[in-house]
Amino acid sequence: MNSSLSRFGVPETLTDLPADIRDTILAVQEKAGFVPNVFLMLAHRPDEFRAFFAYHDALMEREADTLTKAEKEMIVVATSARNRCLYCVVAHGALVRIYSKDPLLADQVAINHRTTPISERHRVMLDFALHCGLDVGELTDDWEARLAAVGFTRDDIWDIGAITAFFGLSNRLVTLTGTPPNPEFYMLGRVPRDKR
Template sequence: MTQPPISRFPVAAREELPADLAERFDVVEEKSGFLPNIFAALAWRPDEALAFFAMHDSVMNKETPGLSKADRELIVVATSAGNDCLYCVVAHGAVARIRAKDPYIADQVAVDWRKAPLSPRMHAVLAVATRLAAEPAAVTPDDLASLTAHGLTQDDVWDVGMITSFFALSNRLAHFAALVPNPEFYSMGRTAPEA
């Protein structure tokens, strides 16, 4: 089977990238063993790519008492599934499996987060996140209060909104560009960790 192009738009040659973006690519590739297609697909617009990755890092690469890195990835998986975004479900599903140390959780959340074996806190988080992703005007103060009732701080509640909103942008870009997930993502984190 022939792999389709990774994007409908131009893909910049690696040697043509600005130094800061090329350095970022090297770091990501060294850490993961491959370059996720989103990097190559966005690189033809370097300033936007750098801003996109900076925003990604600011909302995803932190842990707070209310939201772990695994929780953040599960927000992406649930909302991206609701937005029918194959790229983000596959890519962030891989990261969620690794961060949660659970080979099944991302698939369960993507198919039906309501039935996934999650804590009541995470069910509340995903209820609000998926509502924001699908019906943003329907989110109420009671929804936000449900999150604080489950122990999320005001900063955590904001992060739920920021992650959901940022990945709404990402989902739409992935659809618009017809981004193709890297084959490597499909097998990542599929083996249960040793006890």
């Protein structure tokens, strides 16, 4: 077992995995060019792998959505930074850079979204995400009014809270297992493709 990817070990080879999980990992490898370490770490428990990625995809890949992919990933980066989860800050920071086409945004959001040059909509979104992730997370009338004032619907509010909660789970699992971010994530989206 490769103990450098998880204190609990990862499969020796992809052929050791159930076919559906192997196919999922191979599809991600085809798209990304590498296998994100979190996939191998979670493959340690096949039923939990399936449940984790089913919920991940329901939240993050849903087609009919008003939150953009960049906004969702900003939520992940801001809350993961407060949870001190290097894996999620690095991996999802890469996605913020790619989706926003801004090579500086992810690092700024990770350090302090309140001093980052973002819209009031995004500032309120991230304030609420941190409220959900670090405080009790209650949706009060005041919070709902603040979020509605910058254009968020009740479905959006649910999504902000659910993404925060889901990645709180992810942050804790990655920290528990000691899973490091793949080196490939660090440079993704920092330099435009035509400048490499």
